[in-house]
Every structure is written in structure tokens, then in C-alpha cells.
């Protein structure tokens with residue numbers, strides 16, 4: 500029998516393991532610099548592939564936007580509501596509108612006080628669950644300044660919507676509608692210049708070279724139409740607007756050198772092979788930019804390149820000047836056809852504008868032009884999540900021959916609004932929108948107005964940083980970037996790009 504007195508029978512005072520053959524101990528995760536790009540499984544809306552831009556980054560446009568621009572935009576919106584209030588007479592409606600103002604003032608306090616992002620109040624709208632799920636999952640405890648800029652800014656516009664959606668009489672009120680209409684009516688010169696050139700049904704030249712030149716010019720018009728952005732250029736004079744919207748051929752030749760990442764010619768080579776195809780526009784701004792989009796889309800139909808164009812707009816007032824259904828109807832019915840916006844315009848000019856407006860309405864009637872407004876476009880998600888969060892929309896887009904994303908915000912959403920190295924390729928920076936099976940050809944037409952920039956040689960970025968600080972927000976530079984998508988190696992674009 501074993502003796503209890505033997506040393507081996509006693510419990511050891513300390514257990515020692517010899518770990519000499521195991522791999523060396525890892526340093527604490529927090530001491531290790533995070534590796535970028537993040538592996539796909541670690542990517543989420545609070546952790547994009549590269550570090551997100553956030554409001555507290557003083558070097559970024561996020562800081563100025565969250566700290567100064569958004570409160571200014573909101574103050575202007577409150578003034579707009581007061582203008583409406585002063586023209587109202589029914590007491591019930593007046594009091595209801597004053598409640599909206601009170602909610603707007605609360606939002607202003609939250610912005611100034613950098614409040615935590617609270618859930619959206621259930622106003623019965625279909626998007627509430629989506630918003631609150633995203634807040635609970637990724638942004639619990641985050642505030643306006645330390646949440647990723649993309650989300651915090653989108654959230655502000657959803658909160659602004661809530662100010663009205665909780666009312667009795669003002670649910671559909673658009674605080675930006677007045678500004679959007681005003682700016683268009685001050686764009687007369689460029690509006691009539693385009694109408695003069697494109698209102699007559701086009702004799703589309705059979706020579707591909709000629710077609711290509713027109714296509715290149717129209718694409719640039721569509722691109723630079725994005726310069727008139729109300730959220731940035733709040734106090735423009737008529738002269739400023741004219742300069743921004745100058746559409747003459749020489750001007751366009753000169754501006755091509757400001758397209759820093761330029762797939763314009765590849766785009767032309769691909770689009771001009773299409774016959775009776777479908778192009779989708781994910782729209783950006785209402786008014787003059789939308790007008791340029793429509794002129795472009797009109798030509799694509801007349802040239803036989805497309806038999807259908809689908810326009811995607813926003814369900815709610817969004818980033819000040821984004822297109823809503825009301826803006827769409829306004830431009831066709833009022834601005835182009837039946838309104839009296841341009842009082843001093845010669846009859847000939849008005850005639851050309853109306854002729855174009857009539858043709859566009861006819862396209863709509865015949866289903867050649869379709870306006871859609873999927874709720875996903877007004878969420879805080881980037882387009883890296885489009886397939887996951889809105890598979891029906893992804894499926895729909897994947898049936899298109901080309902999806903054109905207009906403007907800066909769409910570009911931020913395509914690229915997750917994060918610190919991608921500038922020389923990253925566009926397909927790499929848009930992730931699943933380029934690589935998921937079925938991803939359509941995607942083109943971004945964007946004047947550069949915020950920090951994330953991709954598809955540009957590193958040395959060009961370095962030179963501009965040195966010589967023109969502020970070049971990323973001036974709107975002077977642009978990109979036209981193309982991704983072939985992932986429709987299989989037999990797709991038409993695979994042969995071109």
C-alpha cells in the first residue's frame with residue numbers, strides 16, 4: 500500500500516508547466532498596431548477595412564462637417580420652417596409645426612452637445628428597425644463625434660426626418676425643397692445652353708468616333724453637374740453658379756485634366772458597344788445636376804444604347820440636395836414643362852426646354868425611364884453592405900448593364916468612407932460591389948468633395964497635398980472610375996475593361 504507520508508502523495512505547492520516547446524507568447528492585442536486592411540470577417544460599420552473617418556479627426560472634413568456645417572444646415576432648415584409657419588393660418592397646423600421646430604431644436608442641442616446616438620423613435624416608417632438594429636449592433640454608446648462620420652451624418656438626416664414624421668400634418672415636409680427649386684431657377688444660362696443643343700431629336704451619327712466624342716462630352720457634363728451641391732455652396736451668387744455650370748466644349752476639354760482617376764475612355768468603349776441595354780443612375784443632387792443626368796439619359800435612349808434607364812432617388816430629404824420623388828416630379832412637370840421659373844427667358848428658349856420636357860415625360864409614360872426609391876439608399880450602411888442588407892436591390896442592380904453612382908456621398912458609401920490608400924484600385928476599394936457574384940459594371944462619376952480618394956497615383960496625391968491643401972474638398976477635381984463587376988468572364992464588359 501502506498502504511504503501517505505511519501506512526498507509524491509502531497510499536493511504540489513505550485514504547478515509549474517514547461518512551455519518551452521510552444522510558440523512564444525503573443526503581445527497583448529491592444530499593444531499591437533491593428534493590421535489594415537482588416538480581414539473581411541472583422542469588417543463592420545464601426546470597423547471599415549481601413550480606419551473610418553470620424554468627427555473628432557480634426558484633420559478631416561468630417562470634423563468641420565460635424566462641428567460646423569451640420570448645425571449651420573439645421574439652422575437654415577429651421578428658418579425655412581419659420582417661413583412656412585408665417586404663411587400658415589390654421590391653428591392646428593401651426594401648433595403641429597411648432598412641435599416640429601421644437602424637435603429640430605432638440606436635435607440642434609444634441610449636435611452642439613455631442614450627444615450619444617439614441618434609437619430612432621418609431622414613427623411607423625419601414626426603416627426604423629433597420630436603423631435601430633444598426634445602432635444597437637455597432638454604435639451602442641457612440642456619439643456624433645466618435646461614430647464613423649458616414650453613419651453619424653446619415654443619422655442626423657434621419658433624425659431630421661423624425662422631427663416631421665412624428666407630426667400630424669407635416670409628415671412629408673421637405674425643409675430643403677425651397678432651396679432646391681431656387682438654385683435651379685438661378686441656373687438659367689446653363690439650362691438653356693443644354694436645351695439649345697439637345698432639345699431637337701438627335702441625329703445620332705453612325706460614325707462611332709463622332710458618337711464617342713458626344714458621349715465623352717455628355718459624361719463630363721453629367722460629372723461636373725455634381726459641382727452644384729447645395730450643402731457646400733449655401734450662399735452662391737448667380738455668377739458663381741454660372742461659372743460652376745459652364746458647359747462649353749472648350750471648358751470641358753480643359754476640365755478633363757482635373758479628372759485625376761480617369762476611366763472615361765474605357766467607359767465610352769464599353770457603353771458604345773451596348774444596344775438596347777439598361778443603365779441605372781444612383782442619383783445625387785436635384786435641380787441642375789439632375790437636369791444634366793436627364794440630358795445624358797435622353798441621349799443614351801436616342802442613340803439606341805439603352806432601351807431603359809432606371810433612376811434611383813431618396814425616400815426622404817437627404818444631405819440637403821439629394822433627389823426625392825417630389826424633386827423628380829418638380830423638374831419634369833414644373834421646371835421643364837408648365838412652370839414660370841425663368842421669367843425673362845426668350846420664348847425660343849422656353850420652347851426648347853418644353854420640347855425636351857415633353858419627350859422626357861413620354862419616356863416615363865412608356866416605361867423607358869423609371870424612377871425607383873429603395874429604402875436602403877437612406878440608411879447609414881455603406882454599399883459594402885448592400886448585398887447583405889438589401890439583397891433584393893443587389894439582385895435588381897445586377898440585371899443592369901451599368902450602374903452609374905453620382906456624386907461624393909455615393910462615392911463615400913462605395914468606398915466605406917475610410918482611409919483607403921489613395922493608389923488603391925477602384926474595384927478593390929468597393930469590395931463586394933465589385934466582387935460578389937452578379938455584381939454589375941459600376942461607374943462612379945464624382946467631383947471630389949471629401950477625404951476618401953482612391954484610384955489615383957500616389958505621387959499625384961502627394962503633390963496636391965503639398966501644393967494645394969484642401970484639394971480633396973474643393974470640388975475642383977474629379978474621378979471617373981469603372982469596375983467591370985463580376986458577371987462572369989463572358990460578359991460584354993470583361994472584353995473591354
Ligand SMILES: O=P(O)(O)OC[C@@]1(O)O[C@H](CO)[C@@H](O)[C@@H]1O
Pocket residue numbers: 564652725728730731783784818905906907908909911948949
Ligand atoms: O454627394 P454630394 O452632393 O456630391 O456631396 C455631398 C457632400 O457635400 O456632403 C458631404 C459632407 O456633408 C460630403 O460627402 C460631400 O462633400
